[in-house]
Amino acid sequence: MRTRGEQDPGAGLGREALAYVDTLHNLARYLTGNETDAEDLVQETYARALKAADQFTPGTNLKAWLFRILRNTFLSSYRRQRASPLVGGLDTVDPAHQGVADEAWLRDDVELDRLRKLVAEEIEAALLTLSEEGRTVILLDLEGLTETEAAQVLGCAVGTVKSRLARARSALRQRLKDYAR
Amino acid sequence: MDCEDVRLHLHDDQRGHLGPELHRELRTHLEGCPACAHEEAAEHMLTEVLERRLPQHPASLALKRRLLAQWPAAPVESRPWWKGWRRALVPALASALVLAVGLPLYHELWSGARGDATAMVAEAVNDHVRVLQRDRPLDVESGGIHEVKPWFAGRLDFAPVVSFEGDAEFPLQGGAVGYFVDRKAAVFVYKRRLHPVSLFVFRAEGLPWPARGLTPIGGGAGYTSVSRGFNVILWRAGDLGYALVSDVDARELGRLAAKLARG
Numbered sequence: 001m002r003t004r005g006e007q008d009p010g011a012g013l014g015r016e017a018l019a020y021v022d023t024l025h026n027l028a029r030y031l032t033g034n035e036t037d038a039e040d041l042v043q044e045t046y047a048r049a050l051k052a053a054d055q056f057t058p059g060t061n062l063k064a065w066l067f068r069i070l071r072n073t074f075l076s077s078y079r080r081q082r083a084s085p086l087v088g089g090l091d092t093v094d095p096a097h098q099g100v101a102d103e104a105w106l107r108d109d110v111e112l113d114r115l116r117k118l119v120a121e122e123i124e125a126a127l128l129t130l131s132e133e134g135r136t137v138i139l140l141d142l143e144g145l146t147e148t149e150a151a152q153v154l155g156c157a158v159g160t161v162k163s164r165l166a167r168a169r170s171a172l173r174q175r176l177k178d179y180a181r
Numbered sequence: 182m183d184c185e186d187v188r189l190h191l192h193d194d195q196r197g198h199l200g201p202e203l204h205r206e207l208r209t210h211l212e213g214c215p216a217c218a219h220e221e222a223a224e225h226m227l228t229e230v231l232e233r234r235l236p237q238h239p240a241s242l243a244l245k246r247r248l249l250a251q252w253p254a255a256p257v258e259s260r261p262w263w264k265g266w267r268r269a270l271v272p273a274l275a276s277a278l279v280l281a282v283g284l285p286l287y288h289e290l291w292s293g294a295r296g297d298a299t300a301m302v303a304e305a306v307n308d309h310v311r312v313l314q315r316d317r318p319l320d321v322e323s324g325g326i327h328e329v330k331p332w333f334a335g336r337l338d339f340a341p342v343v344s345f346e347g348d349a350e351f352p353l354q355g356g357a358v359g360y361f362v363d364r365k366a367a368v369f370v371y372k373r374r375l376h377p378v379s380l381f382v383f384r385a386e387g388l389p390w391p392a393r394g395l396t397p398i399g400g401g402a403g404y405t406s407v408s409r410g411f412n413v414i415l416w417r418a419g420d421l422g423y424a425l426v427s428d429v430d431a432r433e434l435g436r437l438a439a440k441l442a443r444g
Contacts, residue, residue, distance in 0.1 A: 018248060019300040019389075022363045025240035039244050046248055059409060061307060112226055120234045127235065142231055144360040146198075146311070166189055173227055 017049055020063050023143060024070055030135050031074050033128060044077065045070040064149040071136060071153060115176055122179035129175050134168035141165055182206045187217045191224045197320035197357065233338075239363075298391035301424070302406045302413045304362050309379040309411060309426035312359055312368055319355035319370060329356040333367050341367035341382035342421055345440045351378065361424065362388060371437060378427035378437060385422035391415065398435070399442025405431065414438045 024045060028038035048069050049056075056065055127135055133154075140150045150165075151158045182190075182203075187210050193199050194207055211218050321332040326346040333341055336358050347353030351371045359368040359381065366383035395402035403416035412434045414425040425438050 016300045016303045018245075018252065019304060019362050021245055021248060022237075022239035025244065026238045029238035035238075035241075038238070039241070042240060042244060043248065043251075046252075050252075059310075061311070062303075063307075112222065115226055115230065118230060118234065120236045123230060123234050124236050138231070141192075142235070144365075162189060162193075165192065169192065169224070169227060173223060176227075176230075 016062055017046065017066060020066055021046075023063065024066055027067065027136070027139050027143075028070060028074070030127065030139055031071070031132060041070060041074055041077070044073050048073055061145075061149050061152075063143070064145055064152055067140065067143075067145070068153040068155070074132075115173075118176060118179055123176070126172060126175040126179055130168060130171055133164060134171055137161065137165045137168050138172065182210050184210075184214060184217055187211070187214070188220055191217075191221050192228075195224060195228060229335075298389060298404050298406065298415060300389060301362070301391075301415055302408045305381065305413045305415070305424040305426045306408045306411045308359055308361055308366070308368075308381060308424075312357060312370070312379050313377060320357040322355045326353060329353065329369065332356060333358070337365050337367055339384055339421065341369075342418065343367075343369055343380065343382060343441065345437075345443075347371060348440075351437045351440070361422075373427065373429045373433055373437070376427055376429045378425065378429060378434065380441065381424040381426070383422050383424075385417050385420055388422060390417060390422070399439045401442055403438060403442065405435070407431070416442055418442070 021042065025038055025042050028041040028045075029035065032038045032041055045066065049066055052069070056062065127138065130138070137150060137154065140153055145153065147158045147161045147165075150161045154161060154164075156164075187207055190199060190203060190207055194204060199207065211221055321329055326343065330341065330343065333356065345351075345353075351373055354370040354372050354377070356370065357368040359366045361381050361383040364383050366381040369380040369382070371378040371380065391404040395404055397403075398414065398416055401416060401418065403414050406413045406415075411426055411428050412431045414423075414434060416423050416438070423441065425434060425441065427434055
């Protein structure tokens with residue numbers, strides 16, 4: 001335990017870490033489905049990051065490290081508490097329902113055109129129907145994390161990220177079909 | 182490569198992460214397989230829809246102020262502090278403290294009034310290293326600046342302003358789409374001898390740009406720093422920000438910055 005007079009390693013982590021608050025909040029918002037819980041989650045994430053600052057390896061991806069803390073915090077703190085009907089469940093991506101989406105409609109140019117006309121709210125609503133795992137892997141990909149970095153966040157193998165991402169995107173396309181009418 | 186393999190790799194190909202051999206195999210398959218070609222079109226469209234229209238939810242200013250006010254210059258409490266900070270239970274006294282202490286600090290960090298660009302320099306180095314570590318650092322190989330710049334059209338929500346075409350000293354290698362902090366960036370990769378040099382161009386607003394310690398660069402002013410062995414130069418031009426990163430000598434990097442900043 002540090003005493004009041006000692007240099008706090010979290011202070012050095014801080015300025016860099018706080019630069020990611022917007023991206024962390026965005027993921028938190030899509031995980032929790034509401035603003036209040038998202039803010040709580042981000043606060044808790046930074047608290048945990050401070051406590052674990054000495055475990056961060058300089059030169060590695062700080063954003064991925066923070067994402068991992070945020071997701072683990074979400075899973076541990078919110079899994080028990082939240083069962084919001086606004087967001088998809090916390091279950092892992094179920095291939096039976098999400099991975100084997102009927103994509104025939106997407107092979108039709110008319111449907112492709114309809115998809116192109118989706119509005120932001122519809123895309124957000126469709127994303128929120130995916131499982132936590134599906135939402136997370138899609139958002140990490142959009143954030144530009146490599147599969148290796150995403151694997152670190154999700155705590156799984158790189159190959160698993162690839163297959164989860166493929167299944168999640170396929171499921172999202174299927175869900176978007178419902179809005180593209 | 183069968184259809185299943187192709188579909189597993191479509192997204193990697195779209196991101197420019199496939200090696201040349203796999204990329205060729207995939208392209209060959211797509212030319213002869215209408216179903217997979219449709220699948221590729223759908224994947225492209227999904228990415229476009231997500232990147233352009235998925236709502237983003239940045240943190241509120243209030244949250245940023247709270248985090249900044251709570252961030253230790255002081256030591257970390259062993260007690261889980263957030264339990265006392267949740268939702269409406271935030272005491273009025275803390276709010277007053279946030280306004281009195283956090284707001285000035287907020288301005289220091291987020292508007293760069295104090296000129297501390299530590300976070301931006303670290304981000305630039307991280308992003309440079311990430312570009313180099315990619316299987317294919319370049320999404321588009323250079324056939325000149327007029328081939329690289331148009332490639333970004335439709336991939337970014339701004340037009341990167343870079344007119345330096347490269348020369349014998351700093352040949353342009355190509356470009357890629359990357360990220361800088363929380364936003365997309367156009368990445369131009371130049372070379373000095375065997376040393377890659379990354380230029381990140383991104384929207385400048387909302388970042389803690391240094392206001393002090395600037396030195397002349399081209400016709401303007403920039404901030405020069407060293408982090409983890411990499412030289413970094415940051416500058417702004419209008420709405421756009423620029424970060425130049427490399428392990429080349431600082432004077433050489435300064436010469437390239439001057440050529441770039443002259444427009």
